[in-house]
Structure formats: C-alpha cells, structure tokens
Amino acid sequence: DVKVTQSSRYLVKRTGEKVFLECVQDMDHENMFWYRQDPGLGLRLIYFSYDVKMKEKGDIPEGYSVSREKKERFSLILESASTNQTSMYLCASRETSTFYEQYFGPGTRLTVT
Amino acid sequence: KQEVTQIPAALSVPEGENLVLNCSFTDSAIYNLQWFRQDPGKGLTSLLLIQSSQREQTSGRLNASLDKSSGRSTLYIAASQPGDSATYLCAVIYGNNRLAFGKGNQVVVIP
Numbered sequence: 001d002v003k004v005t006q007s008s009r010y011l012v013k014r015t016g017e018k019v020f021l022e023c024v025q026d027m028d029h030e031n032m033f034w035y036r037q038d039p040g041l042g043l044r045l046i047y048f049s050y051d052v053k054m055k056e057k058g059d060i061p062e063g064y065s066v067s068r069e070k071k072e073r074f075s076l077i078l079e080s081a082s083t084n085q086t087s088m089y090l091c092a093s094r095e096t097s098t099f100y101e102q103y104f105g106p107g108t109r110l111t112v113t
Numbered sequence: 114k115q116e117v118t119q120i121p122a123a124l125s126v127p128e129g130e131n132l133v134l135n136c137s138f139t140d141s142a143i144y145n146l147q148w149f150r151q152d153p154g155k156g157l158t159s160l161l162l163i164q165s166s167q168r169e170q171t172s173g174r175l176n177a178s179l180d181k182s183s184g185r186s187t188l189y190i191a192a193s194q195p196g197d198s199a200t201y202l203c204a205v206i207y208g209n210n211r212l213a214f215g216k217g218n219q220v221v222v223i224p
Contacts, residue, residue: 004156031210042216043202090156099145099164100206104157 003027004093004105012111019078021108023091031094032074033102034058034066036087043090049074081112115140115207119215127223132190134218136203141181144206148177148188151200151217160201161188193222 007022025032033048035058045058047066055066063085067075074093078085091105116139126132136146145164149157161170161177163186169178174191190197200217207213 033212040216043214045212088154092157099162100210101145101159101162102147102204102212103159104149106156107154109154 004091004103006089006091006105006108008108009106010109010111012113013078013081014113015082017078017081017112019081019110019112021076021078021089021091021110023074023076023093023105024072025074025093025103026072027093027095027103028071029093029095029103030071031096032068033092033094034064034074034076035090035092036060037090037107038087046076081110083112086110086112115143115205115211115213117203117205117213117215119201119203119218121218122216123219123221125221125223126193128193128195130193132188132193132197132220132222134188134190134201134220136186136188136215138184138186138205138207138213140207141184142207143181144210146177146179146186146203146205148175148186149202149204151202153200157202193220195222195224198222 004025030051034046035043049055049068065077089108094102118137147162148160163170163179176189179186200219202217204214
C-alpha cells in the first residue's frame with residue numbers, strides 16, 4: 001500500500017513565523033503536490049514537483065515556497081505566516097508508470113493566529 | 114482551462130437506497146478520472162480510477178462510469194450505508210499532467 005505521511009495533523013503558529021510542513025511518501029513516486037483546501041473553494045494547487053529539485057508553481061503559490069532535496073520528501077514553507085494561510089494543507093504523490101493515480105496524505109490543519 | 118463541476122453540493126438519502134453522484138468536466142481531452150472519498154478533517158482516499166479509454170470501473174458496491182465525449186462521469190454506490198456518509202470528489206488529469214478537482218458532493222446516509 002502506498003503511504004503518504006505528513007509531519008503534523010494540527011499546527012498553531014503566530015503571524016510572521018516561518019512554518020515548515022513536511023510530506024514523505026514511500027513508493028518512489030516522481031510527482032509530489034501540495035494543495036490547500038478551504039470551504040467553498042475546494043482544493044487548490046500551491047506547488048508541485050516532477051522530480052528531485054524540480055518544482056513548478058501551481059495556481060496559488062504566493063506566500064509559499066517548496067523544497068525537494070530527496071525523492072521521498074517534499075516540504076512546503078510559509079516564509080512569513082499570515083492569518084489568511086489558515087487552512088487544511090494536503091500533500092499528494094502520484095505514480096507516473098501506468099495510470100497516474102494520485103495518493104493523498106492525512107492533511108495538516110494549520111491555524112495562524 | 115479545465116473546469117470540474119459536481120452537483121448537487123450536498124444530498125441526503127435513506128439507508129439502503131442507491132447513491133448516484135455526478136461529475137462533469139469542460140474539456141474532454143482527459144488522461145484519466147479519479148474518484149475520492151474524504152471524511153471530515155481527513156485526507157482524500159482514492160476509490161476508483163478510470164482511464165480515458167475505459168467506460169467504467171467497479172469495486173465492490175462502487176461503480177464509476179465515464180462518457181468522455183459528453184464530459185461526464187457518474188459514481189454509483191449500491192445499497193448505501195451510514196458509513197458511506199462523506200464527501201466524494203472527482204478529479205481529472207488533463208493537458209500537461211495537471212489535475213482539476215470538483216468541489217465535491219457531501220453525502221449523508223440516514224439510518
């Protein structure tokens with residue numbers, strides 16, 4: 001079974017703090033993604049990575065950056081957290097050998113106060 | 114730009130009834146379509162994936178159909194149970210391997 005894990009289920013941070021969200025997958029997938037999910041807006045893509053050290057902006061990259069130094073790990077960084085970044089953050093990985101099936105982690109509920 | 118719509122946003126059904134959830138997409142040039150389930154406060158769990166060349170996929174009580182030419186997919190859940198209460202999302206892969214999600218159907222199965 002594919003496993004995608006996220007470092008925290010719940011996080012509370014203060015405005016202006018630098019925040020790191022970590023995601024690890026154990027299936028050697030090349031593609032990894034970070035989404036945020038907000039009521040009424042659905043899932044929105046922040047960044048994705050085709051492979052190690054390769055990244056591409058999604059639909060809402062402002063205020064975020066990412067790092068992928070190893071294939072299994074994809075980190076989302078909030079450089080200076082703001083209250084409008086309070087959200088559910090979902091990481092996903094995707095296999096590219098057959099059907100491009102996407103697998104999600106359990107999510108991190110981030111609250112910025 | 115690919116747009117995915119799921120209507121209705123929310124529905125309730127009595128236990129034992131069959132559930133029918135609809136997903137429509139604007140660009141028929143898709144690679145595949147994936148249905149997910151999401152429980153409150155949790156991540157997404159993959160239910161079924163249909164390749165663009167397929168018409169349907171089945172897993173237990175779940176059956177998903179795909180009509181690419183009309184831009185529609187339907188998820189059928191037979192003999193619904195209270196444990197089926199969740200939000201169901203569909204997503205399509207299109208273009209440059211982008212994924213577009215619908216906003217989901219929130220389902221409540223009433224015992």
